[in-house]
Amino acid sequence: AQKITQTQPGMFVQEKEAVTLDCTYDTSDPSYGLFWYKQPSSGEMIFLIYQGSYDQQNATEGRYSLNFQKARKSANLVISASQLGDSAMYFCAMRELTQGGSEKLVFGKGTKLTVNP
Amino acid sequence: DAGVTQSPTHLIKTRGQQVTLRCSPISGHKSVSWYQQVLGQGPQFIFQYYEKEERGRGNFPDRFSARQFPNYSSELNVNALLLGDSALYLCASSWTGVNSPLHFGNGTRLTVT
Numbered sequence: 001a002q003k004i005t006q007t008q009p010g011m012f013v014q015e016k017e018a019v020t021l022d023c024t025y026d027t028s029d030p031s032y033g034l035f036w037y038k039q040p041s042s043g044e045m046i047f048l049i050y051q052g053s054y055d056q057q058n059a060t061e062g063r064y065s066l067n068f069q070k071a072r073k074s075a076n077l078v079i080s081a082s083q084l085g086d087s088a089m090y091f092c093a094m095r096e097l098t099q100g101g102s103e104k105l106v107f108g109k110g111t112k113l114t115v116n117p
Numbered sequence: 118d119a120g121v122t123q124s125p126t127h128l129i130k131t132r133g134q135q136v137t138l139r140c141s142p143i144s145g146h147k148s149v150s151w152y153q154q155v156l157g158q159g160p161q162f163i164f165q166y167y168e169k170e171e172r173g174r175g176n177f178p179d180r181f182s183a184r185q186f187p188n189y190s191s192e193l194n195v196n197a198l199l200l201g202d203s204a205l206y207l208c209a210s211s212w213t214g215v216n217s218p219l220h221f222g223n224g225t226r227l228t229v230t
Contacts, residue, residue, distance in 0.1 A: 004159075035218055037221075042223065043205055043223055043224045044221060044222070044223045045209075045219075046221075047219070047220060047221075050216060050218055052216050091160075093159070095216075098173055100172070101173070102165045102172040103148070103150075103165060103172070103173070103213065104162040104165060104173060104175070105150075105152075105160070106162075107159030107161075108159055109157075109159055110158075110159055
């Protein structure tokens with residue numbers, strides 16, 4: 001079974017600074033997808049960024065980038081120039097394809113990011 | 118374009134009752150999944166439906182059931198509610214494929230008293 005580990009229950013960052021949220025994963029599948037989601041206090045899960053296991057370059061989406069180190073099985077999210085609106089829970093997730101044909105996301109426990117003014 | 122919509126947003130039920138949650142996917146998405154998120158945890162997979170057929174089921178009791186309609190909308194039913202069923206229930210839709218992100222709705226917050 002796949003597993004996602006987020007070791008930072010909470011992180012603090014000053015506005016305009018960069019922050020890295022850690023994520024490690026465990027899988028024996030050669031093909032997999034890694035996702036990061038943001039969940040504000042309102043509850044909606046907002047897709048941020050995706051990294052495929054065969055992608056040669058690290059994914060980037062605006063202020064978000066993914067530091068993908070395949071050999072170490074880590075997929076850390078880097079948020080540059082933090083904004084007050086970035087304060088939220090952040091979840092790392094892995095797409096799992098089962099033998100039965102279902103597709104599901106396996107989530108970590110999340111990291112609560114607080115951006116201080 | 119409209120995102121994933123869920124109804125109702127909040128629900129309060131008593132133990133033993135039954136509840137139905139509803140979800141409309143993004144237009145064109147044929148895959149709908151349901152997740153349960155208890156406080157302080159990441160979402161847990163309940164069901165996936167694709168083209169009106171159940172594709173997968175997570176580790177949830179038979180009290181949980183779901184279906185998908187011809188227009189790809191979906192319902193999640195929970196019978197004989199327990200206090201432990203109190204959670205945020207998230208619906209997500211997507212294209213199929215390992216690199217397709219799931220797009221989530223705002224969720225239904227269920228409280229069982």
